[in-house]
Amino acid sequence: MRLFCRTGTLHHARRVFASVAVAATVLSTAACTIDNNGGHGDDQPAAEKSSVEFQSNVKDGDTDVAVADLITVSSSEKLGDVSLTNDAGKQVKGTLSEDGKKWTAKEKLGYGRSYELKAKSEDKSYDASFTTQSPASQTSAALSPLYGSTVGIGQSISFHFDTPITDRKAVQKLIDIETTPKVEGAFYWISSTSLRWRPEEYWKPGTKVHVKANFYGEDLGDGVYGQEDREASFTIGDAMRAVVDDAAKTMTIYKNGKVVQTMPVSNGRDGGRWATPNGIYQVGDQYEKLLMDSETFGYSHEDGGYRTDVKYATQLSYSGVYIHAAPWSVWAQGKQNTSHGCVNVSDANAKWVYDNMKRGDIVEVKNSTGSTFDGHDGLGDWNIPWSTWSKGNADK
Incomplete structure (x- = not known):
């Protein structure tokens, strides 16, 4: 029997x-x-x-x-x-x-x-x-940062699933995060498909991080099973932090606490939907050349949008805010705001940012006429207060 x-x-x-x-x-x-x-x-x-x-x-x-x-x-x-x-x-x-x-x-x-x-x-x-078992549904998760990368002091650990997750607690229990030296942190879901982990304060340069997610073979809710495990090790690099002061129309960049560069900027037009939001941004992807199309962010060309090729683009949000070269607005940089929300700089300054800043570095925008950058945007994790973040939202 x-x-x-x-x-x-x-x-x-x-x-x-x-x-x-x-x-x-x-x-x-x-x-x-x-x-x-x-x-x-x-x-x-x-x-x-x-x-x-x-x-x-x-x-x-x-x-x-x-x-x-x-x-x-x-x-x-x-x-x-x-x-x-x-x-x-x-x-x-x-x-x-x-x-x-x-x-x-x-x-x-x-x-x-x-x-x-x-x-x-x-x-x-x-x-x-x-x-063996044959799940009716599986989900894949993308892990960031990538294995072996060196990232900035503001880098969150990110898991993005291709299917909405219904058992958030199950997912979190399957993830192990080890840091040297030891750093306390917390999980927070910025959407039904995106899970983040970050410490209370910015990382210290030189910190080593190892992430292991044992998703494969596990039920992540409603019979949706993990398609594969994920693992990565990365290092926190120099503390690069840029402060964009909209009142002064300048961007000052600090490396490990010391000023290394100051450049004039032209930000989003004042007083309307194009005004650059205040807040803390993480640097995301960087492109030597990029076609920027406002329709990908919900703004039609007929409604004042744009479709423009730019050079040396450094991503600050999922909603279309970048630092990039804007030779057409050099006359306004340091004087007035003319962009659709991006931080416009000269070709040379955009290349400096592209060459010297990295994923996870911090850019702070202050004194803008815009609203506050949404913490659920994708690169705005640090705008969610720790008192909220640390409580988590796995029950939602």
Whole structure:
């Protein structure tokens, strides 16, 4: 009889162990002896039984086996050959414990595949054929920053999912963040598809960060399963911070607390929807050349929008605010605001920003006639107060 548990449609119990005992009984032969007194010979004692017992977290015939847990097989005696092979003939590599009695797969199994597990110990064997779960829906998550990158002191850790997440707590529990030196931080969802983690204060230069997200094989809500795990290590670089003072029409740039550059600017036109919002921005993508089209941000050309090629564009928001070269407004830079919301600078100054600032650096805009930059925009995380951020919103 096979015994296994199933919870829900795709949740096969992960800790069910099959136990198989195989015993070899040696038949003993009794020899008769006749003593001088005519007594009967004593029966020989029965040979001691020897047995090998196997244990595994899969059994022959199992279906919907969860892929999040690594397959194991163990024996009461040292294992011999062990193989785990999928339906395409690929063998899954594994490792033996120090005592040679337990084998553990090195990788998680694929969704919707068939496998055969074979193990030998002495002259006994264990054989289990099984199939893994096939989720009806999967979601992929993009992790930022990228592996090996050096980023600014304002960089948030970002996960962007291609499907709305309904079990936010489940997702957060699957993410491990390690920092050297130790830094406390908190998660916050800026949308149903975008999760962020940041510390209370800006990172200290030189901090090392490692992120591991074990999404694969896990239910992230309403039967939507993680499509893959994500992992990255990155370093916090020099503290680069730019302050755009709209009243003075200047941008002053600090490196590790010292002024390294000051340049005139022309910001978004005063008093209307084009005014550059006040607040804290994280540097995002950077482009040597970029076609800027207001229609991608919801402003039609007929309604005063634009379609313009620019050079040395440094992204400050998802809603279209950039620092970029604007040779057509050099006459106004340092004097008045003429842009549609971007920070206009000269070609040379735009190239300096492009060459010297990096993803995650901080740009602060102050004294503008505009509103406050929305913390849910995508690069405005630091505009959400820590008192709000630290409480999280996984319950929403």
